[in-house]
Amino acid sequence: MDHFLYKDGALHAEDVAIADIAAAVGTPFYCYSTATLLRHFTLFDEALAGMDHLVCYAMKAASNQAILKTLAQAGAGMDVVSGGEYARAIAAGVPGDKIVFSGVGKTHEEIRAALTGGIRQFNVESEPEMEVINEVALSLGTVAPITVRVNPDVDAKTHAKIATGKSENKFGIPIARAREVYARAAALPGLRVVGIDVHIGSQLTDLEPFRLAYRKVAALTEELRADGHDIIRLDLGGGLGIPYTRSNEAPPLPVEYGAMIKEELGHLGCEIEIEPGRLIAGNAGIMVSKVIYVKSGEGRDFLILDGAMNDLLRPAMYDAHHDIVSVVEPAPGVEQQPYDIVGPVCETGDTFAKERMMAPLSAGDLVAFRSAGAYGAVMASEYNTRPLIPEVLVHGDQFAVIRQRPTFDEMLKRDTIPDWL
Known part of the structure; x- marks a missing residue:
């Protein structure tokens, strides 16, 4: 179960319309549900009731400090696999005696x-x-x-x-x-x-x-x-x-x-x-992207999105499946058609799905990749000099940007030109 549902024909994260977030932060972006994170953590905690136990969230699945703090306040420990993850856990207020280093x-x-x-x-x-x-x-x-x-x-x-x-x-x-x-x-x-x-x-x-x-x-x-x-x-x-x-x-x-x-x-x-990670974070997050073009090809139509393999790597890396849904709920009985759903990166591997049946979509429409909360944002890169996309956390009827999209100027300033040039 998750808290990404259609209400009055519009996809919501808890009580916030996804389209409203898109209008505020731009696309693509990741969106997480606090209620889903906490529900999934609690399911594990309650499953071990009666035993001395600690549920240590495997933060390699999704390591934004806001997510860590949400889970830590619920009683979670953390499983870390690098010095950087350890520093994130400490910065999020997790005590050292609840951190396992793998x-x-x-x-x-x-x-x-x-x-x-x-x-x-x-x-x-x-x-x-x-x-x-x-x-x-x-x-x-x-x-x-x-x-x-x-x-x-x-x-x-x-x-x-x-x-x-x-x-x-x-x-x-x-x-x-x-x-x-x-x-x-x-x-x-x-x-x-x-x-x-x-x-x-x-x-x-x-x-x-x-x-x-x-x-x-x-x-x-x-x-x-x-x-x-x-x-x-x-x-x-x-x-x-x-x-x-x-x-x-x-x-x-x-x-x-x-x-x-x-x-x-x-x-x-x-x-x-x-040390659960995927089951806590996976269905607690979606990636939202916008259709740039609908392109007719030889025997197939392509949905070209503004999200790409550098934003969500799992399909290219693991041939992973994500359900992809329209942010506007399709009308009952609408006839679906097959699309190859791809990103703009210059790689054939930048393909999210082939012959995926969807209700007809047009340029400017929003789609959501379900079950993208785990191994999504944490595996993202700036390939093709594409900025890391924002992360947004929803809590009831509120949302906050928990990682900003960098500007091109901020990205370029990280480069250092040697004196001899």
């Missing part, structure tokens, strides 16, 4: 910043990284709390570019070597082992891969405790999928996911951390 390539500088500013734990991805965290912690006279990310070799049955739990993926250490690696961690004086981390991929639409991975984690927990490790926390990652089309079979609900966690891991008495 990612395969943590640098000395990032580790030092997190240990200095406060951190809940590092999810360690490799033995060399473990040695570096120990070294930095000792140089600061502190002890770093860690989990080790284990790779359970479970096929998440998702897109190859977002699968992370198979043996050939770059993430974590093989679960078969976990006891050896934990023994090394326990011998390093700058580290304190607090738990186990696992994350098998993104956009999962079936609970069975999660169940298989969590059973392996449960068995490993018993083994590590028998070895003398104090395993008090299980970080289960994120990855629960969302419905990108209105017609697909719906992915499992957070309450079903929570019930499965309790069934597989509840007997261990561990604190549970989960």
Whole structure:
């Protein structure tokens, strides 16, 4: 469920008409619904009721500080994967003891910043990284709390570019070597082992891969405790999928996911951390774009939009589907026609959809890309010297621009011309 609905024939975000936002800020732009963000966070929080737990929002999905602050005020922790994300979380008022640092390539500088500013734990991805965290912690006279990310070799049955739990993926250490690696961690004086981390991929639409991975984690927990490790926390990652089309079979609900966690891991008495990102932010955001031209081609018509692949990369990168709807509700029974929906970037890959059935549209009409809140604005670029598009947050009948569109002058001033030119 989301809060982007037609009211009196016009698409609204909560109680604000999308056309009114477009008139105020121009197109294209991203728009987020506060009510949807909070609803989705609450679904996860309530799904783990009765267990000691923390829902850490995976902020790589959408990292504007206004979104982070909205979720943090509701009780969310944060899962970060870079020094920049850590700085964003701190700037948004998230306390360090609610920030989990993931990612395969943590640098000395990032580790030092997190240990200095406060951190809940590092999810360690490799033995060399473990040695570096120990070294930095000792140089600061502190002890770093860690989990080790284990790779359970479970096929998440998702897109190859977002699968992370198979043996050939770059993430974590093989679960078969976990006891050896934990023994090394326990011998390093700058580290304190607090738990186990696992994350098998993104956009999962079936609970069975999660169940298989969590059973392996449960068995490993018993083994590590028998070895003398104090395993008090299980970080289960994120990855629960969302419905990108209105017609697909719906992915499992957070309450079903929570019930499965309790069934597989509840007997261990561990604190549970989960790191949802897409399911919290995905359907909480849309991208709004305007039709520049309707072009007749050889056997097809094109809708050429002012939004492009640099604004919303997922279709070009993953062949991802987004429902695209008119901001003005089509009249009942209107005959639809197929369009190839494209952007103005000079790449054939700048194609959002082919032969998409839509009610007839004209130049100047507005369209909205649904389910664009996750991995939309955060993956955007200025390719073709196109400005990053604004982000807007709606709260009831109010809206605010939470990231401005830069001017061409602001973009050009970032370049520095060498003296010899």
